[in-house]
Amino acid sequence: MARVVSLFLPRWPTDRLRRKSGAASPPPEAPLVLVGRTGNRRVIVALDANAQALGVGVGMAVTKAQAMVPGLIVLDADLVADQQGLEKLALWALQRISPVVAPDPPDGLVIDTTGTDHLHGGEEVMLTSIVQRFAASGVEARAAVADSWGAAHAAARFLRRRTAVIPPGESRAVLRLLPLAALRLDNDTVAGLSTLGFETIGNLLDQPRAPLTLRFGPAIGRRLDQALGTLSEPVDPIRSPELVEVRRVFGEPIGAAETIARYTSKLVEALCLELERRGLGARRLDLLFHRVDNTMQFIRVGMAQPVRDPKRLARLLRNGQETIDPGFGIEVMVLVAIETELLRDRQTVSSLIEAPEPDVSDLVDVLANRVGDNRLYRFTPVQSDVPERSVARVPALSPDTGATWEGDWPRPPRLLPRPEPVETMALLPDHPPVWFSWRGVRRRIRRADGPERIRGEWWKRDAEMGTVRDYFRVEDEAGERYWLFRSGDGEHAESGSQRWFLHGIFA
Numbered sequence: 001m002a003r004v005v006s007l008f009l010p011r012w013p014t015d016r017l018r019r020k021s022g023a024a025s026p027p028p029e030a031p032l033v034l035v036g037r038t039g040n041r042r043v044i045v046a047l048d049a050n051a052q053a054l055g056v057g058v059g060m061a062v063t064k065a066q067a068m069v070p071g072l073i074v075l076d077a078d079l080v081a082d083q084q085g086l087e088k089l090a091l092w093a094l095q096r097i098s099p100v101v102a103p104d105p106p107d108g109l110v111i112d113t114t115g116t117d118h119l120h121g122g123e124e125v126m127l128t129s130i131v132q133r134f135a136a137s138g139v140e141a142r143a144a145v146a147d148s149w150g151a152a153h154a155a156a157r158f159l160r161r162r163t164a165v166i167p168p169g170e171s172r173a174v175l176r177l178l179p180l181a182a183l184r185l186d187n188d189t190v191a192g193l194s195t196l197g198f199e200t201i202g203n204l205l206d207q208p209r210a211p212l213t214l215r216f217g218p219a220i221g222r223r224l225d226q227a228l229g230t231l232s233e234p235v236d237p238i239r240s241p242e243l244v245e246v247r248r249v250f251g252e253p254i255g256a257a258e259t260i261a262r263y264t265s266k267l268v269e270a271l272c273l274e275l276e277r278r279g280l281g282a283r284r285l286d287l288l289f290h291r292v293d294n295t296m297q298f299i300r301v302g303m304a305q306p307v308r309d310p311k312r313l314a315r316l317l318r319n320g321q322e323t324i325d326p327g328f329g330i331e332v333m334v335l336v337a338i339e340t341e342l343l344r345d346r347q348t349v350s351s352l353i354e355a356p357e358p359d360v361s362d363l364v365d366v367l368a369n370r371v372g373d374n375r376l377y378r379f380t381p382v383q384s385d386v387p388e389r390s391v392a393r394v395p396a397l398s399p400d401t402g403a404t405w406e407g408d409w410p411r412p413p414r415l416l417p418r419p420e421p422v423e424t425m426a427l428l429p430d431h432p433p434v435w436f437s438w439r440g441v442r443r444r445i446r447r448a449d450g451p452e453r454i455r456g457e458w459w460k461r462d463a464e465m466g467t468v469r470d471y472f473r474v475e476d477e478a479g480e481r482y483w484l485f486r487s488g489d490g491e492h493a494e495s496g497s498q499r500w501f502l503h504g505i506f507a
Contacts, residue, residue: 001168002295003123004235005111006152007093007130008142012107013046013077015139016085026073034077035062045077049140082106090238095338097130099286099298100237108156110149112235115323116300117145119372127163147171149235150227154182154201175227176202183223189216201227232294244278244337246270253292253329260289260326260333261318267335268314281306281343287317289324290332297324302373304364304397306341316365364396381405385454387415387503409452410473412483412504419501422484426500429490432472436484438502443476453489468495473506481506 009015013034018025026032031051033044042062051072056065066072086103093101093111097120100112113126120126127143134141144155146166151174155164158178166174175182178201180190193216198204201224204212209221225231239245246267254260264287275282283306287299299320307313368376377393381403384390390405405411424436432448450472456464471485483504488496 002112002114002147002229003117003145003168004147004149004152005097005113005127005130005143005145006104006149006156007109007111008144008153008156009107009134009139010142010157011046011048011140012086013082014048016082017075017078018048019138020081030071030073031056031069032073032075033062033065034075036077036079079106087238091240093130094238095284097126099288099300099336099338100235100296102235102238104153108153110153110235112296113145114297119300119374121372121374123165124163127165131162146174148227148229149233150184150223151175151229153184154178154227158182172205172228176200176205180204183220183227185219185223189219192216193220234294234296237288237296239336244271244274244280244282244340245334246274247332247334249332250330253326253331255326255329257321260321260324260330263333264317264321264335265310265314267333268317269310271335271337272308272310272313275308275337275340275343278340279342279344280337280340281308282313282337282339283307283341284337284339285313285317286334286336286338288332288334288336289326289330290334291327292329292331293327295327299324300338301369302339302365303361304368304373304395305361306343307361307365308343312362312365316369319366319369361397368396384457386457387411387454388418389457391415409471410506412481412506414507415504416502419485419503422500422502424484424500426486428498430470432474433484433500436474436482436500436502438482443478443480443482445474446477447475449473451486454485466492466494471503 014032017034029050031054032048033051033056034046035042036045037043044056044058044060044062044065047056047058051069054069056069056072062074066074083103083105086105086109090101090103090109093109098111098113098116102110104110117123117126120129123145127145130143131141142156142162144152144159144164144166146152146155147168148171151166151171154175155166180193180198180201183201204220204224212220222231226233248263248267254263267287282303284300284302289297291297299317301316301320364376376396378396378398379391380394380398380401382390382392420438422436422438424433426433430451432450433445435442435444437443451470454469454471456467458465468489469485469487470489471483473481474484475481482502483506484500484502486496486498486500488498490498
């Protein structure tokens with residue numbers, strides 16, 4: 001079943017203007033409106049949250065708004081720049097989220113995420129991550145995912161939630177409660193329906209369509225079917241002239257798995273020739289299948305390093321072919337190198353003394369495309385005394401920087417995701433525990449070493465100015481070794497809670 005994300009940017013014109021202007025932008029607390037012309041009148045076409053909170057609204061005359069709000073900042077709207085900004089956002093989403101992304105003017109994007117959400121940790125995690133990324137860039141965003149473009153568009157704009165996941169098959173129930181404007185009908189049609197007493201989409205669903213079509217035309221029925229998913233509304237993905245792309249159009253639709261695999265290899269060979277001509281290697285490929293029923297399916301693969309080997313790339317794409325349903329046939333196949341890097345040929349030097357380093361990049365690519373590249377990583381040391389800050393995740397094939405941990409005290413190979421509280425008994429201030437109880441099991445301590453005092457990093461947070469932790473390495477009667485710490489120095493309340501925690505386990 002198709003799954004479509006609608007990304008709604010309710011303050012896009014003003015957010016874009018502030019972000020582009022940088023240090024020269026209006027103060028964040030100042031009310032800001034953007035104006036355009038309707039005939040000879042200058043009216044507000046966009047505004048920020050500050051202006052809206054003061055009673056200003058879209059469509060209001062500029063003179064009235066200025067009389068209402070002293071100090072109102074008034075700037076000219078730039079619809080062309082807003083559209084170009086949406087296209088840049090769509091290209092960003094194309095590289096990071098899904099192969100099928102398009103602008104949804106004037107204030108959003110539409111993203112077909114069918115079969116790709118597991119690569120982002122699931123739909124809820126994916127939506128939350130998207131919204132948080134935009135918020136970090138100063139752009140307010142809301143996102144919803146549903147079975148159709150129309151349902152996702154309506155949920156993102158009218159459910160008033162930052163993220164909304166409409167489970168498969170439940171779009172109708174959600175749509176029934178939403179206002180008529182959620183159907184993407186023109187203002188005249190919405191006004192006419194309101195005059196007749198229709199208030200929600202559910203009111204329309206309960207009525208025969210023939211009288212509505214006779215009076216208002218086919219738009220109402222078309223929008224209802226699109227929102228319910230009974231009428232296809234394909235997303236025409238955005239493309240950049242800079243992308244390396246090859247395509248194959250078939251005179252007769254194809255559907256056999258062997259045929260699809262054969263033409264996949266041919267497209268990869270053609271793409272690699274073009275990449276070689278440009279001196280590039282592919283880091284991410286999208287293989288799109290245009291079916292005869294006007295729907296699209298796709299395969300996305302990523303590589304840890306730039307690759308230009310046709311056999312290797314074709315194998316990665318064929319590994320994902322089992323997810324493709326050709327339906328009544330595929331009439332166009334398009335292969336796009338979404339992300340590329342410079343790739344220089346390297347000469348292999350043989351050595352009679354040292355064995356060459358094994359190349360595991362092919363294995364990393366296979367695993368990353370199966371489970372998601374965000375789940376395949378390695379750890380690298382970070383200079384920090386606080387244990388949970390002393391490691392960071394980096395891509396699996398990141399170059400070794402030679403960084404290491406400093407200090408004479410050993411560290412456990414396994415740190416818990418977060419320190420877990422334990423019950424214990426110890427003689428304050430410097431003695432190790434006699435026993436501790438963790439996860440319902442009481443363990444008597446036979447040996448202990450410590451304390452190792454670690455102080456808070458006051459330059460990062462004021463709250464860590466006087467905090468300390470006293471760490472102990474302990475061994476229980478079964479020979480298991482643990483890493484415990486007391487929050488505080490055992491004497492002064494301001495140094496910590498004086499509670500005990502288990503933070504790591506030694507091998």
